[in-house]
Amino acid sequence: MNAQKLLELADDELILGWRNSEWTGIAPLLEEDVAFSSIAQNEIGHARAWYELAARELGTTADELAFDRQPDEYRCSTLVQLRLVPDWARTIARHCVYERSDQARIEALKQSEDAEVAGLAAKIDREEAYHRMHAEMWSERLKDEPRFSAALEELEPLFDVRDEHVPEFAALWEEMTMVRRSVAGATW
Amino acid sequence: MVTEQQVWDALAEIPDPEIPVISLVDLGVIRSVDVSRDQVRVEFTPTFLGCPALEVMRDAMAERIAALGVQPDVQVISDDSWSTDRITPAGREKLRASGFAPPALRELGGPKLVQLQSNAFRCPYCGSQDTALENIFGPTPCRSVRYCRSCRQPFEQFKTI
Numbered sequence: 001m002n003a004q005k006l007l008e009l010a011d012d013e014l015i016l017g018w019r020n021s022e023w024t025g026i027a028p029l030l031e032e033d034v035a036f037s038s039i040a041q042n043e044i045g046h047a048r049a050w051y052e053l054a055a056r057e058l059g060t061t062a063d064e065l066a067f068d069r070q071p072d073e074y075r076c077s078t079l080v081q082l083r084l085v086p087d088w089a090r091t092i093a094r095h096c097v098y099e100r101s102d103q104a105r106i107e108a109l110k111q112s113e114d115a116e117v118a119g120l121a122a123k124i125d126r127e128e129a130y131h132r133m134h135a136e137m138w139s140e141r142l143k144d145e146p147r148f149s150a151a152l153e154e155l156e157p158l159f160d161v162r163d164e165h166v167p168e169f170a171a172l173w174e175e176m177t178m179v180r181r182s183v184a185g186a187t188w
Numbered sequence: 189m190v191t192e193q194q195v196w197d198a199l200a201e202i203p204d205p206e207i208p209v210i211s212l213v214d215l216g217v218i219r220s221v222d223v224s225r226d227q228v229r230v231e232f233t234p235t236f237l238g239c240p241a242l243e244v245m246r247d248a249m250a251e252r253i254a255a256l257g258v259q260p261d262v263q264v265i266s267d268d269s270w271s272t273d274r275i276t277p278a279g280r281e282k283l284r285a286s287g288f289a290p291p292a293l294r295e296l297g298g299p300k301l302v303q304l305q306s307n308a309f310r311c312p313y314c315g316s317q318d319t320a321l322e323n324i325f326g327p328t329p330c331r332s333v334r335y336c337r338s339c340r341q342p343f344e345q346f347k348t349i
Contacts, residue, residue: 033325034323034333035324038326039325041238041240042236042238043238045236045237045238045329046238049237049266099189119267119268120247120266120267122268123237123266123267123270126349127236127237127273127329129298130299130325131215133304134324134325137324141230159193
């Protein structure tokens with residue numbers, strides 16, 4: 001599979017994982033603190049697996065792709081870049097929009113002619129099933145809430161937008177790459 | 189010369205780093221063991237891709253194999269060959285006995301929210317099916333949290349994946 005496409009996937013999962021982790025410790029319910037932390041962990045695990053495939057094609061490593069690129073080299077969707085803390089309605093709306101769009105993408109990847117891509121997509125799909133159930137549960141709970149409906153309308157078109165970065169992406173990049181910029185090649 | 193059985197026996201002594209009551213062999217994450225003259229190749233599949241115990245498991249396997257006097261070659265395989273159906277019957281019983289409800293079998297179909305919200309799961313402490321979903325997510329990616337209305341005990345449910 002084309003390395004640039006793999007990077008889109010990996011960047012989406014890494015940056016969304018990062019944004020989800022911003023709820024750790026401050027979610028409106030303890031259960032959601034645990035849920036968003038766990039979802040973040042899964043997404044970053046998926047990012048690593050996609051980066052490893054891309055790294056092999058590009059002759060580099062997953063860590064270099066995740067942390068050593070310049071901001072304008074990240075190919076993630078506008079949807080995942082937005083910093084939505086502390087807005088719960090928009091956070092859940094993004095979660096619903098992302099999981100739905102990502103499901104369609106994973107289904108297509110499961111049919112890939114590249115056996116490694118298809119196998120990895122199938123493995124990821126098993127985990128994503130739980131993210132989708134979580135999104136479904138919240139969507140049911142908030143469906144009559146006007147702020148949630150407005151957020152869905154605002155965020156739905158953004159999954160396929162990748163042409164430029166939102167302003168708050170700069171601060172995320174600064175923080176995310178700080179360790180590797182301070183100590184080249186750091187591992188953890 | 190080391191035999192394949194000696195390797196399996198050695199690997200069966202490695203506890204899961206996060207649920208130490210069961211071994212890596214019970215967990216079904218070791219897909220194959222291949223013994224050649226002075227090297228042992230092990231193929232192993234992660235449970236969840238973001239599992240932070242991955243490196244610990246890989247290093248523990250390499251260490252055990254090296255202790256048998258052969259060169260370890262532990263390969264992490266990120267394909268779709270692991271599901272919770274690979275947990276052995278002995279592993280499922282060890283989970284239950286230590287307060288983790290074992291995963292539902294995959295043959296019943298993939299997980300659905302209505303199923304998780306139903307009382308289809310049994311309390312590992314008292315055996316009652318009067319249990320409720322508290323949280324799809326739990327302390328590690330592989331677990332959900334449930335509550336038993338009968339013995340009033342929260343418990344962790346291994347997710348079916």
